[in-house]
Amino acid sequence: RMAARRALKAVLVDLSGTLHVEDSAVPGAQEALKRQATSFCSLQYIMLRSAPVTIRFVTNTTKECKRDLLERLRKLGFDITENEIFTSLTAARNLLEQKQVRPLLLVDDKALPDFTGIATDDPNAVVVGLAPEHFHYEMMNKAFQLILDGAPLIAIHKARYFKKKDGLALGPGPFVTGLEYATDTKAMVVGKPEKTFFLEALRGTDCAPEETVMIGDDCRDDVGGAQNAGMRGILVRTGKYRPADEGKINPAPYLTCENFPEAVEHILEHLL
Numbered sequence: 001r002m003a004a005r006r007a008l009k010a011v012l013v014d015l016s017g018t019l020h021v022e023d024s025a026v027p028g029a030q031e032a033l034k035r036q037a038t039s040f041c042s043l044q045y046i047m048l049r050s051a052p053v054t055i056r057f058v059t060n061t062t063k064e065c066k067r068d069l070l071e072r073l074r075k076l077g078f079d080i081t082e083n084e085i086f087t088s089l090t091a092a093r094n095l096l097e098q099k100q101v102r103p104l105l106l107v108d109d110k111a112l113p114d115f116t117g118i119a120t121d122d123p124n125a126v127v128v129g130l131a132p133e134h135f136h137y138e139m140m141n142k143a144f145q146l147i148l149d150g151a152p153l154i155a156i157h158k159a160r161y162f163k164k165k166d167g168l169a170l171g172p173g174p175f176v177t178g179l180e181y182a183t184d185t186k187a188m189v190v191g192k193p194e195k196t197f198f199l200e201a202l203r204g205t206d207c208a209p210e211e212t213v214m215i216g217d218d219c220r221d222d223v224g225g226a227q228n229a230g231m232r233g234i235l236v237r238t239g240k241y242r243p244a245d246e247g248k249i250n251p252a253p254y255l256t257c258e259n260f261p262e263a264v265e266h267i268l269e270h271l272l
Contacts, residue, residue: 007211007272008053008211008212008213008267008271008272009052009053009054009205009206009207009208009211009212010053010054010055010056010202010205010207010211010212010213011053011054011055011056011212011213011214011215011267012056012057012058012198012201012202012212012213012214012215012226012231013055013056013057013058013214013215013216013260014057014058014059014214014215014216014217014218014222015057015058015059015061015069015073015085016059016061016162016163016239017162017163017216017217017218017236017238017239017240017241018215018216018217018222018236018238018239018260019033019057019073019076019078019260020072020073020076020078021163021164021165021238021239022164022165023072023075023076024076024165025076025077025078026238026239026259026260027259028259028260028261029078029259029260029261030076030077030078031261032260032261032264032265033078033079033260033264034079052272053272054205054207055084056084056085056086056201056202056205057080057084057085057086058085058086058087058192058197058198058201058214059085059086059087059088060087060088060156060157060159060191060192060221061087061088061089061130062088062089062107062108062111062129062130062131062156062157062172063108063110063111063130064108064110064111065089065110065111065112065113065114066082066085066087066089066090066114067082067113068110068113069085069087070082070085086200086201087114088129088156088157088190088191088192088197089107089111089114089115089129089156090114091156091190091191091196091197091200092127092129092154092156092190092191093114093115093118094200095154095188095190096115096118096125096127096154097118099125099152101124101125101151101152102118102119102120102121102122102123102124102125103115103118103120103123103125103126103127103154104120104123104125104126104127104142104143104146104151105120105127105129106126106127106128106129106131106134106135106139106143106175107127107128107129107130107131107134107156108129108130108131108132108133109133111129123146123151124146124150124151125146125151125152125154126143126146126147126151126152126153126154126179127154127156128143128153128154128155128156128172128175128176128179128187129156129157129172130162130171130172131172135175140175140178140179143179144179144182144183147179147183147185148183152188153176153179153180153183153185153186153187153188154187154188154190155172155173155176155187155188155189155190155191156172156190156191157171157172157173157189157190157191157192157221158171158172158173158176158177158187158189159171159172159173159218159221160173160174161173161240162239162240163217163239163240168240191221192216192218192221192222192225193220193221193222193224193225193226193228194225195225195228195229197225198214198225198226198229198231199229208230209229209230209231210230210231212226212230212231212232213226213231213232213233213234213254213267213271214226214227214231214232214233214234215234215236215260215263216233216234216235216236217235217236217237217238217239217240217241218239218240219235219241219245219246219248219249219253220248220249222235223235223249223253223254224248224249227249227251227253227254232254232255232271233253233254234253234254234255234256234257234263234266234267235253235255235256235257236256236257236258236259236260236262236263237256237257237258237259238258238259238260
């Protein structure tokens with residue numbers, strides 16, 4: 001089935017759990033990215049448009065704005081430019097501007113800069129990201145009442161959990177689901193695994209989903225979402241990966257690798 005696909009033209013890479021966990025890089029990830037860049041026709045970022053493969057970093061993280069995320073990655077030694085990163089926060093902002101609504105923003109305060117200029121007075125929409133400081137009864141009840149009054153519920157993503165240094169931690173998904181249950185409504189999801197998110201990440205690259213591979217640690221959101229969008233998905237056994245995750249989606253991942261460097265190795269040897 002995969003052999004009939006077009007030649008590879010784009011690589012989408014998840015960040016948290018795939019390249020890094022909080023402030024620690026996945027071992028070998030920086031070198032693999034540089035090696036990938038070297039192998040892709042001595043790809044330097046100034047030459048990205050003339051290179052045969054486009055790289056985009058796609059993330060559901062809502063813990064920080066894109067500027068802070070980029071700074072974190074650069075401190076870890078990753079040579080990444082801001083325009084190579086596509087976040088679910090960006091997708092959420094685009095949707096808010098399109099719908100012209102005033103959101104109650106249940107996001108981490110560090111993510112707020114990505115919503116600069118969006119009116120939030122007298123809110124008529126609810127936006128939920130990962131916001132531990134805001135997930136208390138009073139704030140959730142305020143969101144509940146707004147939704148009952150007709151405000152749309154917008155989930156930046158619905159991840160069940162994510163990886164921290166001290167183990168797995170609850171993602172925003174359970175809180176979104178709680179609001180859905182209480183209000184008898186369904187959230188509009190903008191981040192992974194939504195097909196529109198992956199297609200938006202490719203916007204302007206002149207690359208089709210069939211010419212794209214996605215590398216990530218979340219079997220459902222990264223791999224399943226990408227494959228539902230027509231891409232190949234490579235699952236890595238780092239970050240939030242749990243044994244037997246491969247069996248949680250149908251079709252199964254195109255490939256499962258130990259880590260990002262091994263995924264890059266496969267791409268260089270078999271997909272180019």
